[in-house]
Amino acid sequence: MPEFANIIYEKKDRIAVITINRPDRMNAVDPQTSQELRDAWSDFRDDNEAWVAILTGAGERAFSAGLDLRATAEAFAAGSVPRFTVPFGGVTRGIDIFKPMIAAINGHCLAGGLEMALCCDIRIAAENATFGLPEVTRAIIPGAGGTQRLPRAIGLAKALELIITGGRIDAQAALQYGLVSQVLPQPELMPRALELAEAICQNGPLAVRAAKEAACRGYNLTLEEGLALEARLSDGIWLTEDSREGPTAFAQGRKPEYKGC
Numbered sequence: 001m002p003e004f005a006n007i008i009y010e011k012k013d014r015i016a017v018i019t020i021n022r023p024d025r026m027n028a029v030d031p032q033t034s035q036e037l038r039d040a041w042s043d044f045r046d047d048n049e050a051w052v053a054i055l056t057g058a059g060e061r062a063f064s065a066g067l068d069l070r071a072t073a074e075a076f077a078a079g080s081v082p083r084f085t086v087p088f089g090g091v092t093r094g095i096d097i098f099k100p101m102i103a104a105i106n107g108h109c110l111a112g113g114l115e116m117a118l119c120c121d122i123r124i125a126a127e128n129a130t131f132g133l134p135e136v137t138r139a140i141i142p143g144a145g146g147t148q149r150l151p152r153a154i155g156l157a158k159a160l161e162l163i164i165t166g167g168r169i170d171a172q173a174a175l176q177y178g179l180v181s182q183v184l185p186q187p188e189l190m191p192r193a194l195e196l197a198e199a200i201c202q203n204g205p206l207a208v209r210a211a212k213e214a215a216c217r218g219y220n221l222t223l224e225e226g227l228a229l230e231a232r233l234s235d236g237i238w239l240t241e242d243s244r245e246g247p248t249a250f251a252q253g254r255k256p257e258y259k260g261c
Helices: 032-045 068-075 110-116 135-137 146-154 156-165 171-178 186-201 205-219 224-235 241-252
Strands: 009-013 016-019 054-056 062-064 101-105 108-110 122-126 130-132 168-170 181-186
Touching: 009 032, 016 032, 016 130, 032 171, 054 186, 062 101, 062 110, 062 130, 101 168, 101 186, 108 110, 110 135, 122 171, 122 186, 130 171, 130 181, 146 156, 168 171, 171 181, 181 186, 181 224, 205 224
Parallel strands: 016 054, 054 101, 062 108, 101 122, 108 130, 122 181
Antiparallel strands: 009 016, 130 168
């Protein structure tokens, strides 16, 4: 793995934690940060010993404020534009990860920050979290998946209100919209994220991944196509050692020992 300057990437007990570590810039993302995030997400995807990932931001002020507008303005002043060699945030395009991903959202989750959070499967928020896609207020659009993923997450009408006004909502509104599943006091955010990750790690990892793949890939299929996809993935899972371990452990009255094979 390369050395990271703008993120912290840690792995322990099958859980990977990716922390955007630019609190002085509200954890805003520049090209280097995007590349580091891509490297971390790619490593998580490919590491058979890492079963769940948590994405968060350093400090209490921001999960991520999105694109580093200060760096963008500096590039414009120098007669250039910021050059991203990978999709924004490393995860918003061009990478399929069927392992579970949790966003632990502290503080501002705006623009590209929200777009990264929308790539995660479970989103939980601290009470001080705020959410929005304010790009139009800067004469740009949410270009890292926000116009596509937010309507799918909360419905078109509510999403368009946020997208075309550039407005923001607080954590309780995000909970009501279904954008996040839990709102917690700030000190409880990461412990709860780890608790969720640990709970997921008690399950058969290949089954978890296949279930996520079935749900995500099947979302935009017809019901018949989705059921066929589900059947193919289910048939594959029945061939794994873990699928025999689960029922056997139940019958023997013991805790299953899943190996991911």
